[in-house]
Amino acid sequence: MQQQIALSDDGRPTGHFRNTAYVINESRPHFDAAHAAGLMGIQGRSTAGRAFALGAGSIDNRPQMIDFVRCSYLGLDNHPAIVTGAIEAIEAHRSLHWSCARTRLNFDLLAELEATLSEMFCTRVLAFSSVMLANLGAMPILASGQLTSGRKPVIAFDRIAHISLAYHKPVVADEARVETIAHNDIDALERLCREHPVVAYVCDGVYSMGGNSPVKELRQLQERYGLFLYIDDAHGISLFGRQGEGFARSQFPKLLGDRTIIAASLAKGFGASGGMLMLGTLDQETLFRRYSIPYAFSVAPNLAAVGAALGSCKIHQSPELAERRRRLAERIAVFDRRVVTAEQGNSLPIRMIAIGSEAKAIAIARELLNAGFYTSVTFFPTVAQGKAGIRVCITADHDVRDIERLCDCILEKLTDTVGNGSGPP
Amino acid sequence: MQQQIALSDDGRPTGHFRNTAYVINESRPHFDAAHAAGLMGIQGRSTAGRAFALGAGSIDNRPQMIDFVRCSYLGLDNHPAIVTGAIEAIEAHRSLHWSCARTRLNFDLLAELEATLSEMFCTRVLAFSSVMLANLGAMPILASGQLTSGRKPVIAFDRIAHISLAYHKPVVADEARVETIAHNDIDALERLCREHPVVAYVCDGVYSMGGNSPVKELRQLQERYGLFLYIDDAHGISLFGRQGEGFARSQFPKLLGDRTIIAASLAKGFGASGGMLMLGTLDQETLFRRYSIPYAFSVAPNLAAVGAALGSCKIHQSPELAERRRRLAERIAVFDRRVVTAEQGNSLPIRMIAIGSEAKAIAIARELLNAGFYTSVTFFPTVAQGKAGIRVCITADHDVRDIERLCDCILEKLTDTVGNGSGPP
Numbered sequence: 082m083q084q085q086i087a088l089s090d091d092g093r094p095t096g097h098f099r100n101t102a103y104v105i106n107e108s109r110p111h112f113d114a115a116h117a118a119g120l121m122g123i124q125g126r127s128t129a130g131r132a133f134a135l136g137a138g139s140i141d142n143r144p145q146m147i148d149f150v151r152c153s154y155l156g157l158d159n160h161p162a163i164v165t166g167a168i169e170a171i172e173a174h175r176s177l178h179w180s181c182a183r184t185r186l187n188f189d190l191l192a193e194l195e196a197t198l199s200e201m202f203c204t205r206v207l208a209f210s211s212v213m214l215a216n217l218g219a220m221p222i223l224a225s226g227q228l229t230s231g232r233k234p235v236i237a238f239d240r241i242a243h244i245s246l247a248y249h250k251p252v253v254a255d256e257a258r259v260e261t262i263a264h265n266d267i268d269a270l271e272r273l274c275r276e277h278p279v280v281a282y283v284c285d286g287v288y289s290m291g292g293n294s295p296v297k298e299l300r301q302l303q304e305r306y307g308l309f310l311y312i313d314d315a316h317g318i319s320l321f322g323r324q325g326e327g328f329a330r331s332q333f334p335k336l337l338g339d340r341t342i343i344a345a346s347l348a349k350g351f352g353a354s355g356g357m358l359m360l361g362t363l364d365q366e367t368l369f370r371r372y373s374i375p376y377a378f379s380v381a382p383n384l385a386a387v388g389a390a391l392g393s394c395k396i397h398q399s400p401e402l403a404e405r406r407r408r409l410a411e412r413i414a415v416f417d418r419r420v421v422t423a424e425q426g427n428s429l430p431i432r433m434i435a436i437g438s439e440a441k442a443i444a445i446a447r448e449l450l451n452a453g454f455y456t457s458v459t460f461f462p463t464v465a466q467g468k469a470g471i472r473v474c475i476t477a478d479h480d481v482r483d484i485e486r487l488c489d490c491i492l493e494k495l496t497d498t499v500g501n502g503s504g505p506p
Numbered sequence: 507m508q509q510q511i512a513l514s515d516d517g518r519p520t521g522h523f524r525n526t527a528y529v530i531n532e533s534r535p536h537f538d539a540a541h542a543a544g545l546m547g548i549q550g551r552s553t554a555g556r557a558f559a560l561g562a563g564s565i566d567n568r569p570q571m572i573d574f575v576r577c578s579y580l581g582l583d584n585h586p587a588i589v590t591g592a593i594e595a596i597e598a599h600r601s602l603h604w605s606c607a608r609t610r611l612n613f614d615l616l617a618e619l620e621a622t623l624s625e626m627f628c629t630r631v632l633a634f635s636s637v638m639l640a641n642l643g644a645m646p647i648l649a650s651g652q653l654t655s656g657r658k659p660v661i662a663f664d665r666i667a668h669i670s671l672a673y674h675k676p677v678v679a680d681e682a683r684v685e686t687i688a689h690n691d692i693d694a695l696e697r698l699c700r701e702h703p704v705v706a707y708v709c710d711g712v713y714s715m716g717g718n719s720p721v722k723e724l725r726q727l728q729e730r731y732g733l734f735l736y737i738d739d740a741h742g743i744s745l746f747g748r749q750g751e752g753f754a755r756s757q758f759p760k761l762l763g764d765r766t767i768i769a770a771s772l773a774k775g776f777g778a779s780g781g782m783l784m785l786g787t788l789d790q791e792t793l794f795r796r797y798s799i800p801y802a803f804s805v806a807p808n809l810a811a812v813g814a815a816l817g818s819c820k821i822h823q824s825p826e827l828a829e830r831r832r833r834l835a836e837r838i839a840v841f842d843r844r845v846v847t848a849e850q851g852n853s854l855p856i857r858m859i860a861i862g863s864e865a866k867a868i869a870i871a872r873e874l875l876n877a878g879f880y881t882s883v884t885f886f887p888t889v890a891q892g893k894a895g896i897r898v899c900i901t902a903d904h905d906v907r908d909i910e911r912l913c914d915c916i917l918e919k920l921t922d923t924v925g926n927g928s929g930p931p
Contacts, residue, residue, distance in 0.1 A: 099680045101650035102658075105797055112796045122795055124612045127601045137614045152605040159601045167602045167810060168593050176552045176584045177592045177814045178779035180577040180771070185882060187549045189562050210636055213804040217642070217673070225526035233527075244803045248642070251676040255524045346605070354603035354808040370547055371537045372530055377888075378669045379638040383779040385592060385810030389602045457610060463802075 098250045098259075104462045111439040111460045111469075118447040120458050127159050131479050133455075146455045147483045149473045152289075154430040155319055155405040156478025157352025162392040166353075170388025178383040183376045190387045197394045202326040204337050204359035205366040208347065208390070209375060210382045212315045212356035213245040215344045218373030219311065219358065220249040223281055224256040227368055228342075229309055233257040235277045239284040239294070240264050243313055246283050267298045274306035286314030286329035286343070290464055290472065291424045291433045293317070296332040303340055310341045316431065319350030320406065325397040328429075330359060337361035347382065352396075353389035355382035409477040412484055416475055419488035433459070434471040434491060442469035445494045452490045454483075523675045523684075529887045536864040536885045536894075543872040545883050552584050556904050558880075571880045572908045574898045577714075579855040580744055580830040581903025582777025587817040591778075595813025603808040608801045615812050622819045627751040629762050629784035630791040633772065633815070634800060635807045637740045637781035638670040640769045643798030644736065644783065645674040648706055649681040652793060653767075654734055658682040660702045664709040664719070665689050668738055671708050692723045699731035711739030711754035711768070715889055715897065716849045716858040718742070721757040728765055735766045741856065744775030745831065750822040753854075755784060762786035772807065777821075778814035780807035833902040840906055841898070844913035858884070859896040859916060867894035870919045877915045879908075 115121045125133040126140060131151075134143035157163055170190055171177055179186060191208060198206035209215035226233035236253055237260045238246065250259050262269040274280050282302075284294045294312065302308040317328025327350075329343045337343075339362045347355035360366050370376060382390070396402060409430060417425045422432045436442040439460040446458035449471070460469040471491075475484065540546045550558040551565060556576075559568035582588055595615055596602055604611060616633060623631035634640035651658035661678055662685045663671065675684050687694040699705050707727075709719045719737065727733040742753025752775075754768050762768075764787045772780035785791050795801060807815070821827060834855060842850045847857045861867040864885040871883035874896070885894040896916075900909065 097680060099646060099649075099677065101646045101681060101797070102652060102656075105650060105652055105793070109796070116796075121609050122612065123610070124614045124617045126614050127599045127604075133611070137617065148611065150606050150610045158604060159599075161600075164596060164600055164602060167596055171589060171592055171810065174552045174584075175586075175589055177589060177810055178773050179552075179583060180773040181575050181882075184546050185548070185575045186558070186573065186880065187547065189549045189551050192549045192562065211639065211800075211804050213639060213642075213800055214636065217638075221524060221526045224524075225530060227527060227530055231527075244799055248677065248799060251680040252524065252673065255522055255676040256526060348603050348605040348805065354805070368530070371534070371541075372526070374669055374673060375636075375638055379636050380773065380779070383808070383811060385596065385602055386808060455611065457606075 097254070107466065108461050111443065114440065115443050115458055118443055120443065120446050120450065131156070131476060131483070146450070146453055147479070147487070149454060149456045149475070149487065151476070152316065152349040152474050153352060153478070154350045154409060154474065154476050155352060156476045157350070157393060157396065157405075158348070160352055160392075160396065162396055163352050163389045166392025167385040167389040170384045170391070174384055177385060178380070180380070182378060183381050184371065187381060188384055188387060190384065190391065191381055194387050194390050194394070197391065198357065201324040201394060201397060202330055202359055203335055204330070204343075204361060205363070207358045207360065207366065207369055207373075207376070208382050208387070209356040209358070210380055210386070212313065212344055212346050214375035214379060215356040215358050216245045216313060217249065218369065218375045219342060219344065220246070220253050221256065221374065222368060222372055223309070223311060224253040226257070228365065229279045229281065232279045234279040234281040234309055235260060235273060236281045236283060237262050237270060237273055239282070241288065241290070242284050243289060243315070246313055265295055267295060267302070270308070271302055274302055274308055279309070280306065281309035281311060283311045284313070285316070286312045286327065287316035287429055287431070289316055289431070290459065291431050293328060293427075293429060296329055300333070307340060311344070312341070313344045315344065315346040315349055315356070317350075318345040319352070319397065319402070320409070320430070325351070325402055339365065347386065347390045351390070352393045354386035355390065405477040409475065412475050412477065412479050412481060415481055415484050416473070416488060419485065420491055430475045432473045432475065434473065434495070435468070436470045437467060439469040442471060446471050448494050449487070449490055454487045454490060522679070532891065533886050536868065539865065540868050540883055543868055545868065545871050545875065556581070556901060556908070571875070571878055572904070572912070574879060574881045574900070574912065576901070577741065577774040577899050578777060578903070579775045579834060579899065579901050580777060581901045582775070582818060582821065582830075583773070585777055585817075585821065587821055588777050588814045591817025592810040592814040595809045595816070599809055602810060603805070605805070607803060608806050609796065612806060613809055613812060615809065615816065616806055619812050619815050619819070622816065623782065626749040626819060626822060627755055627784055628760055629755070629768075629786060630788070632783045632785065632791065632794055632798075632801070633807050633812070634781040634783070635805055635811070637738065637769055637771050639800035639804060640781040640783050641670045641738060642674065643794065643800045644767060644769065645671070645678050646681065646799065647793060647797055648734070648736060649678040651682070653790065654704045654706065657704045659704040659706040659734055660685060660698060661706045661708060662687050662695060662698055664707070666713065666715070667709050668714060668740070671738055690720055692720060692727070695733070696727055699727055699733055704734070705731065706734035706736060708736045709738070710741070711737045711752065712741035712854055712856070714741055714856070715884065716856050718753060718852075718854060721754055725758070732765060736769070737766070738769045740769065740771040740774055740781070743770040744777070744822065744827070745834075745855070750776070750827055764790065772811065772815045776815070777818045779811035780815065830902040834900065837900050837902065837904050837906060837909055840909050841900055841913060844910065845916055855900045857898045857900065859898065859920070860893070861895045862892060864894040867896060871896050873919050874912070874915055879912045879915060
């Protein structure tokens with residue numbers, strides 16, 4: 082059967098997925114204001130713990146800021162074992178990077194890293210130079226039906242799945258049917274599973290702007306209907322599981338099976354640099370090592386990233402992992418006792434201060450910066466229009482007093498705002 | 507005016523751009539054969555010059571191979587200044603990587619790198635963690651019309667533009683009209699320029715499988731019709747231009763203007779790790795620093811990549827650049843005197859040995875490996891079906907005698923093949 086669809090007068094289907102011009106026109110004033118306020122595109126240098134020296138020039142003359150922007154939730158990004166791992170790998174090879182595809186020649190240390198991660202996470206792990214590229218490689222393979230016994234799935238994206246997934250909708254839609262469902266809408270997903278023989282769901286594990294996917298319910302749909310799951314757990318890695326396998330992986334059985342792929346970060350909680358995919362079967366591994374586009378046509382993580390990740394594996398296999406998680410939980414609790422957010426009480430390290438107006442969010446983030454705290458002001462297109470706010474990333478490495486001072490500061494600024502007759506939270 | 511288009515029975519337009527299942531089904535036997543022959547997905551460790559120790563385990567027990575796969579055309583990927591630059595940057599920060607978007611917090615050394623490259627190449631340079639991500643960020647901005655005075659261009663892709671560009675056709679087509687024209691077809695491009703008020707052309711500068719784009723003719727179309735040019739010059743960087751600005755950039759005037767964007771590599775000829783965009787105007791820079799998706803939602807080159815690139819900048823600003831280019835030219839001439847290819851006599855370092863049959867190409871590449879030479883066997887989808895061959899990347903660092911021996915070996919194996927009644931070259 083052939084159906085018909087309306088095209089615009091230049092002969093193409095009218096933008097189903099993207100309207101970049103609209104995004105730019107709507108958000109440009111806020112971006113410009115945030116840049117003018119010194120909140121975006123700033124530079125700095127690590128000093129100690131979560132502090133950094135703002136700007137350029139001599140370290141001694143720069144103001145020190147406490148950073149709540151970086152997603153190094155376990156505070157590993159300046160851990161000596163990771164820094165040393167990076168340097169040692171470069172020294173062992175007297176090279177940083179080989180310009181060739183992974184389908185050709187690979188650093189022996191990269192093979193060692195993948196073997197170590199595979200054992201730690203009880204899956205087949207492939208490393209990528211970033212999570213964005215790991216996802217890029219997976220989406221067309223998922224669309225092709227090669228992961229679902231040769232039958233193309235209907236692919237349902239969570240409405241707020243990360244842009245590194247949502248970007249690919251038009252590519253996926255060129256080969257398979259794409260649906261976008263409401264955030265965490267298990268009922269809608271179950272309806273799709275009932276209506277179609279093969280369905281795949283694409284979502285985040287831990288969402289970068291707060292919250293998480295309902296993995297338990299997703300697994301139930303998988304068991305009932307054979308639902309294929311593709312979960313980007315970049316923000317969940319290292320925080321859960323015996324050896325840090327992450328929010329998503331730790332909620333699956335020992336064997337991942339042939340219906341689940343988990344993407345994760347080698348940076349963020351893990352503390353190194355790059356991304357990875359966790360695959361459940363040899364067939365999937367073989368397929369990705371041939372047909373993932375960045376695997377075949379882009380580059381591996383460089384040797385510093387590989388060495389840093391090998392260093393982080395050692396930390397993940399030691400009692401230090403539990404100790405750092407304990408410190409993180411303690412610090413999240415300190416924050417939650419002071420500031421009410423939608424995330425209050427969950428065990429994730431992301432907290433969103435809801436503000437609403439973009440201009441007010443920028444003004445408050447600027448006042449926090451004046452007080453020595455660098456936070457992420459978030460607005461459209463990262464969150465919905467009129468839902469601007471401030472993101473705070475808590476880490477195991479923060480000084481408890483700095484968190485307390487940040488909280489006091491947030492409460493003070495929010496009260497000022499309410500006092501000015503302007504609303505939330 | 508509304509037009510109509512045929513849809514398949516699941517309600518989606520029938521695959522205009524991609525057919526991943528077809529690619530996999532057609533090429534799988536060749537990939538499997540190349541893997542079985544030990545030609546793909548191999549591992550190794552740098553030893554000296556272009557040699558590497560194949561496999562894992564003790565360096566002393568591994569066979570030494572001469573590498574003709576890596577695209578380090580100036581032999582910089584194990585240059586001491588670049589290796590040292592990587593290590594020093596890590597040591598200065600006691601960090602390798604910060605997990606945050608470039609729209610937030612950047613290493614001060616990254617700002618220094620961009621400023622240095624901008625001055626060297628007389629453009630506004632933005633660094634990315636890979637060329638693939640640099641391209642991903644640019645394509646939707648190009649489609650939006652924001653680079654062409656708010657008018658959406660008709661976007662013509664060269665038929666063999668690199669997959670890191672072609673991948674995005676469905677994304678671009680969701681916002682603008684996409685055309686694919688024959689390789690280097692200036693006449694077809696001029697027809698489009700005559701028919702449409704705003705046209706953009708997306709192509710490579712130096713093509714990874716041999717040859718280059720006709721930059722002079724493209725510039726003429728730009729002058730005549732205002733054609734916007736997006737050129738991925740990953741393989742042309744460092745090889746041309748006063749300070750290594752590359753094949754494409756060196757053919758444009760001192761000021762790049764507002765109608766040309768050049769993507770390039772910080773790896774390959776440049777010898778470090780990562781990618782970059784060369785932009786002509788402040789408006790473009792501001793736009794990309796806000797709206798390039800990987801800039802806002804993925805990661806910067808890590809500090810090792812930044813330090814390595816700063817080390818490479820020093821080499822590019824020294825007489826060593828000319829000396830390495832001289833050595834490269836000499837070695838290309840050595841090859842060209844012995845083996846006839848379609849590329850013979852051009853000043854680029856890529857040579858393609860045309861073979862035809864995928865099975866024969868794999869067999870010959872295996873015999874070259876037996877003789878101690880690692881080359882790239884290329885077949886569909888990298889090149890057209892039935893057009894398999896062997897790619898040889900010549901570098902300034904190759905021993906001339908190794909190139910001579912490789913050539914002898916290629917000629918011998920090709921003669922054997924012809925002797926067996928099998929054809930080319």
